[in-house]
């Protein structure tokens with residue numbers, strides 16, 4: 474009996490592997506628009522797809538980032554400046570894309586741009602939450618709505634970058650909230666667009682060393698947020714707690730291809746997955762934890778965290 478079950482499971486996995494390895498045709502004619510290409514996953518994905526011969530339309534936040542990317546890629550890759558929090562910038566970028574894709578439409582839209590503020594809710598004000606939601610969630614929604622007619626025309630793909638923190642919230646601030654929103658938006662979009670042959674994939678990376686998670690960026694931000702908190706909050710949490718938050722970032726993986734390979738698969742496989750988890754911590758810790766009963770995951774987070782100075 475067990476032998477049959479194991480054989481069936483093996484067969485199922487083989488079939489799935491075979492199905493997922495089928496690649497869409499004419500990749501060299503397909504345009505992919507990626508947001509947040511100055512650094513990190515977006516930058517690496519742009520270079521990866523360019524090497525694969527696809528037509529990459531890379532959106533960068535800064536002219537410096539765009540120039541640097543162009544210097545490392547073929548003439549096929551084109552860049553545009555895009556701030557996803559600004560409607561006029563999205564409208565201009567959409568027009569720019571329209572002119573390039575013509576009647577073929579846009580094959581791939583990768584919503585990757587993002588920022589993070591890792592802190593405790595009590596240290597923050599409403600603006601601190603709004604700043605993250607504006608880029609990670611509302612920016613993604615506005616870019617998607619603007620580009621959707623072009624993606625529908627190509628019966629293409631939308632790839633939304635979420636996080637394990639869209640499945641399990643273990644920090645305060647707007648980041649997890651934005652990624653839970655990305656999950657909900659992507660789920661409704663996937664169901665809605667299935668009528669038109671458009672596929673939507675969600676990428677859920679664990680911790681990776683990029684600008685967003687680098688100590689150079691995280692430490693000063695955490696310190697600045699701590700400093701803006703009331704003296705009562707400072708006393709309750711204490712400076713030791715502050716440094717323990719910083720050291721968490723050091724456990725992140727350096728192999729960004731684990732994430733960009735998932736994005737590439739979502740754009741090039743004939744049968745992309747709905748969700749991709751990237752990184753050993755995502756697969757072995759965070760996603761399994763998200764399926765546990767809440768009291769168990771709460772206890773695990775409690776046991777593994779450093780307690781505030783005045784915790785009971």
Ligand SMILES: NC(=O)c1ccc[n+]([C@@H]2O[C@H](COP(=O)([O-])OP(=O)(O)OC[C@H]3O[C@@H](n4cnc5c(N)ncnc54)[C@H](OP(=O)(O)O)[C@@H]3O)[C@@H](O)[C@H]2O)c1
Pocket residue numbers: 508509510511512513514515533534535538555556557558585586587588589608612634635636637677678679680681682683684685686725
């Ligand atoms: N690194 C991780 O551990 C991790 C884990 C899970 C999910 N993610 C997600 O992965 C995505 C990419 O992040 P990353 O880790 O590659 O970090 P990253 O290197 O900081 O990349 C994020 C990119 O978004 C750009 N950006 C910031 N604000 C923007 C705006 N308003 N409009 C347009 N672009 C903007 C950044 O530009 P500047 O560099 O010029 O600011 C940067 O190029 C994000 O959605 C992030 O939430 C990251």
